[in-house]
Amino acid sequence: MADFEMRHISKSFGNVHALEKANFSANRGDCMGLLGENGAGKSTLVKILCGVEKEDEGEVILFGKKMHRRTPREAMEEGVRVVHQELSLIPNGTVAENLFMTDRESIFGRKTLKSLTEKAAALFEKFDVTDLDANEYVSDIPLAKCQKIEILKALAFDFEILVLDEATSALTEKDVEWLFGLVRKLSKEGKIIIFISHRLQEINSICERITIFRNGTSVCEAKRDEMDTDQMVTLMLGRKMAGYYPERCDCMTEEVLLHVEDLRNNELNGISFDLHAGEILGVGGLSGQGQAALFEALYGAAPVGGKILIRGKEHKLHDTSAALKNGIALIPEDRGSQGLALPLSVKENITLASLSKIRKGPFLSATKENELVAEMIEKLQIKTDTPEVPVVTLSGGNQQKVVLAKQLLVGPDILLMYDITRGVDVGTKREMFNLMLDHCQEGKAILFFSTDTEELVHMCNSIYVMFEGKFKERLCGSAMTEENIIRVSVGEAAV
Amino acid sequence: MQKRNYDRRIKITPDGKRTVVSFVLLVFFLIIMYLVQPSLMKPSRLITITNGQLCLLLGGIGQTLVLLAGGIDLSIGGVICLSNSIAALYMPDSIPGMILMSLLIAALGVGIGMFNGVIITRFHVQPFVVTFTVNYVLLGIALKLLPIDGGEPPARYVSGLLHNFGIFSLSMILVILILAGWVFMRRTRFVRNIYAVGCNAKASALNGIDVSKVKIMTFALSGGLAALAGLWRTAQLASGSPDAGDALTMPSITISVIGGTSMAGGMGGVVGTVVGAYILRLIQDLLTFLGAKSFWSTVFQGVFLVMTVGVCSVIDMKKGGKKNG
Numbered sequence: 001m002a003d004f005e006m007r008h009i010s011k012s013f014g015n016v017h018a019l020e021k022a023n024f025s026a027n028r029g030d031c032m033g034l035l036g037e038n039g040a041g042k043s044t045l046v047k048i049l050c051g052v053e054k055e056d057e058g059e060v061i062l063f064g065k066k067m068h069r070r071t072p073r074e075a076m077e078e079g080v081r082v083v084h085q086e087l088s089l090i091p092n093g094t095v096a097e098n099l100f101m102t103d104r105e106s107i108f109g110r111k112t113l114k115s116l117t118e119k120a121a122a123l124f125e126k127f128d129v130t131d132l133d134a135n136e137y138v139s140d141i142p143l144a145k146c147q148k149i150e151i152l153k154a155l156a157f158d159f160e161i162l163v164l165d166e167a168t169s170a171l172t173e174k175d176v177e178w179l180f181g182l183v184r185k186l187s188k189e190g191k192i193i194i195f196i197s198h199r200l201q202e203i204n205s206i207c208e209r210i211t212i213f214r215n216g217t218s219v220c221e222a223k224r225d226e227m228d229t230d231q232m233v234t235l236m237l238g239r240k241m242a243g244y245y246p247e248r249c250d251c252m253t254e255e256v257l258l259h260v261e262d263l264r265n266n267e268l269n270g271i272s273f274d275l276h277a278g279e280i281l282g283v284g285g286l287s288g289q290g291q292a293a294l295f296e297a298l299y300g301a302a303p304v305g306g307k308i309l310i311r312g313k314e315h316k317l318h319d320t321s322a323a324l325k326n327g328i329a330l331i332p333e334d335r336g337s338q339g340l341a342l343p344l345s346v347k348e349n350i351t352l353a354s355l356s357k358i359r360k361g362p363f364l365s366a367t368k369e370n371e372l373v374a375e376m377i378e379k380l381q382i383k384t385d386t387p388e389v390p391v392v393t394l395s396g397g398n399q400q401k402v403v404l405a406k407q408l409l410v411g412p413d414i415l416l417m418y419d420i421t422r423g424v425d426v427g428t429k430r431e432m433f434n435l436m437l438d439h440c441q442e443g444k445a446i447l448f449f450s451t452d453t454e455e456l457v458h459m460c461n462s463i464y465v466m467f468e469g470k471f472k473e474r475l476c477g478s479a480m481t482e483e484n485i486i487r488v489s490v491g492e493a494a495v
Numbered sequence: 496m497q498k499r500n501y502d503r504r505i506k507i508t509p510d511g512k513r514t515v516v517s518f519v520l521l522v523f524f525l526i527i528m529y530l531v532q533p534s535l536m537k538p539s540r541l542i543t544i545t546n547g548q549l550c551l552l553l554g555g556i557g558q559t560l561v562l563l564a565g566g567i568d569l570s571i572g573g574v575i576c577l578s579n580s581i582a583a584l585y586m587p588d589s590i591p592g593m594i595l596m597s598l599l600i601a602a603l604g605v606g607i608g609m610f611n612g613v614i615i616t617r618f619h620v621q622p623f624v625v626t627f628t629v630n631y632v633l634l635g636i637a638l639k640l641l642p643i644d645g646g647e648p649p650a651r652y653v654s655g656l657l658h659n660f661g662i663f664s665l666s667m668i669l670v671i672l673i674l675a676g677w678v679f680m681r682r683t684r685f686v687r688n689i690y691a692v693g694c695n696a697k698a699s700a701l702n703g704i705d706v707s708k709v710k711i712m713t714f715a716l717s718g719g720l721a722a723l724a725g726l727w728r729t730a731q732l733a734s735g736s737p738d739a740g741d742a743l744t745m746p747s748i749t750i751s752v753i754g755g756t757s758m759a760g761g762m763g764g765v766v767g768t769v770v771g772a773y774i775l776r777l778i779q780d781l782l783t784f785l786g787a788k789s790f791w792s793t794v795f796q797g798v799f800l801v802m803t804v805g806v807c808s809v810i811d812m813k814k815g816g817k818k819n820g
Contacts, residue, residue, distance in 0.1 A: 299701070301700070301701060319700075319703075319705075320700060320701055320702065320703045321703035321704075321705065323703075324702075324703040325703075330701060332698075332701060337695070337697060337698070338697055338698050338701050339698055339701070340695065340698055341690070341691045341694035341695045341698055341699065341761065342694065342695065343694050343761055343762060344690060344691065344694055344761070348687065348690070348691070352687075352691055352699075352702050352704075353702035353703050353704075355684040355687055355688075356684070359684060362683060363679065363682045363683055364682045364683060364684060364687065366682065406702070
């Protein structure tokens with residue numbers, strides 16, 4: 001039996017199975033690489049390990065002892081330390097205060113600031129850190145250093161397992177080297193390191209073993225030098241069932257609906273492209289590479305530098321109503337927080353963005369509204385008892401259809417679809433794909449981001465893969481494969 | 496193709512259920528009132544109560560609109576005091592003069608509300624803080640204008656507003672007009688947007704709704720209605736007071752909440768607030784007739800408020816609003 005095991009872990013969020021009978025194991029001294037596409041279940045596994053989420057089924061065994069009913073604090077006391085993908089520092093605290101935040105004694109104020117500073121200095125010396133000042137406030141520190149503090153925070157206490165979840169994404173090259181040196185040292189000391197990264201190079205240079213996750217379960221555990229990059233990519237993708245994608249239509253024309261030139265803000269790094277009438281243009285890449293920022297910028301929800309031309313005319317999209325007026329509509333990522341007013345009725349949500357269409361004098365025409373709503377419910381096959389029920393009572397797929405109905409009712413020329421199929425069942429997906437094609441056949445266009453590479457390959461005319469705020473590569477024709485999307489996403493070249 | 500089969504029966508929306516709760520409470524208290532003091536259940540009593548509550552009711556409606564859009568207005572009391580003081584001091588004794596003066600005061604209230612709204616949305620300050628501090632400024636100005644209770648509004652102004660038409664008083668007609676007006680308002684884009692903003696400001700902004708404008712408008716309406724409340728109060732008391740109206744801010748929230756409006760925004764409505772105003776008065780009257788000391792009145796109001804909020808929250812939970820919580 002391995003020193004650390006997670007056995008048959010299952011976890012669902014509503015209808016979405018994040019993990020299904022996943023296994024994971026590691027021994028003392030291992031640096032285990034954890035690989036997988038977006039949504040493969042890596043982060044959920046980590047959250048279960050550190051007690052943030054509770055598994056539905058399965059068990060976690062550390063050194064032969066079963067860990068159950070864990071809270072995050074208990075997990076820490078058992079020796080699990082996690083450096084999360086998202087930063088969790090308190091901006092108006094000093095570096096020292098943040099480092100020892102999880103220390104119970106410092107919470108209750110029995111430690112003075114001075115003793116904390118001394119402890120921090122000792123920690124810096126132990127781990128060979130010279131570029132941090134324990135008394136500086138976190139709000140004054142640049143992001144790259146914050147990630148370093150986050151790592152040190154995990155190192156500040158004794159631990160058996162250290163999880164680094166995309167911990168290198170914001171680090172400078174020098175600090176990555178520092179971290180790798182540290183990881184090697186720690187694994188020599190017999191600690192268990194779990195290393196999650198979307199950069200295959202990093203995995204290759206540091207991990208001795210790797211575990212690959214796909215669709216919520218572990219598909220392979222192997223020594224790293226037994227595998228090459230191609231094999232890893234193939235395993236990450238797997239062979240999925242195809243067949244529910246509609247026939248691709250060839251309705252793309254030469255007419256440019258949207259021309260974008262050199263979009264820049266703090267997340268976008270110079271993006272230019274053309275979107276043609278009848279085209280579905282795919283945007284791929286791992287999450288957090290600036291896709292959200294791009295969609296927000298095009299929808300006028302975030303400030304951006306550069307040029308946006310709609311049908312050849314330049315527009316400054318200062319707010320979302322300007323975008324809607326010019327025929328751009330967004331289906332956002334999170335329907336709950338960005339798409340819908342959940343307590344309001346299905347009807348009120350569908351007409352939310354197009355109330356001007358149903359106006360009759362100063363009032364809204366109830367007849368006109370009911371007609372339009374009934375039409376959309378019919379067209380999208382939204383399953384609801386009446387249009388009067390609160391949208392929150394609908395299933396996830398139907399809620400997403402309400403969002404779609406709302407944006408289609410505006411009658412946009414350009415639809416921005418941001419990961420619209422996430423958490424949606426297969427049947428609904430198929431209906432959505434058909435709607436997308438209908439939309440394009442009317443001479444309109446879609447910019448389509450999906451974390452599911454398979455969807456991109458089957459639905460799009462061509463695909464741009466985003467990496468660090470840029471369009472890294474444009475894939476079209478025979479180069480448009482899942483393998484290539486993944487390759488470019490993880491910083492390799494397409495073949 | 497699957498046949499579309501939604502049911503055409505009228506179902507009560509969650510918003511409706513909240514209002515139903517307040518109606519049930521109203522009936523409950525009316526029955527108790529009847530048992531305790533049957534002699535008070537007559538039309539003239541309704542006139543007295545409506546005249547007495549109209550000031551609070553107008554302020555409460557403004558509060559409801561602000562709450563629906565996800566804000567809070569703590570300057571209602573201040574606007575009432577200022578409007579009351581100005582009206583008591585300067586109301587002229589001619590009909591065109593009275594109308595003009597009333598319009599000016601109402602416009603002043605709208606202006607104050609807009610100021611609140613602009614500061615809140617422009618500089619991203621908490622509504623609580625802005626309106627709370629503006630309230631002090633208004634109370635100060637009122638005190639400067641009218642250092643002690645007094646002032647004498649023209650007798651024609653007082654008798655005009657308190658005029659009765661048979662079993663109806665002007666105040667009752669106003670209440671009916673308000674309710675009817677709300678039914679129509681509910682069908683405008685503006686009010687739809689208020690609910691949307693209160694439910695989810697981010698989604699509203701992403702759907703092209705000008706969230707700041709909607710919020711500013713609710714504060715402006717609240718200010719205007721509070722100014723009208725002050726005008727009514729002037730007639731009702733036939734005098735001015737620079738500070739007494741300040742005690743109406745909290746009750747304006749109370750009646751909104753009793754009426755089913757959510758402090759979190761997006762749920763509730765004006766009908767409930769009107770009912771809430773009557774319920775509050777019934778509770779106060781009941782306790783008086785039962786000979787309770789005045790502190791019991793506030794204790795009971797508090798307990799009652801907590802219960803109402805609890806019931807509304809249970810309704811919300813039942814419809815599944817708290818899925819992942």
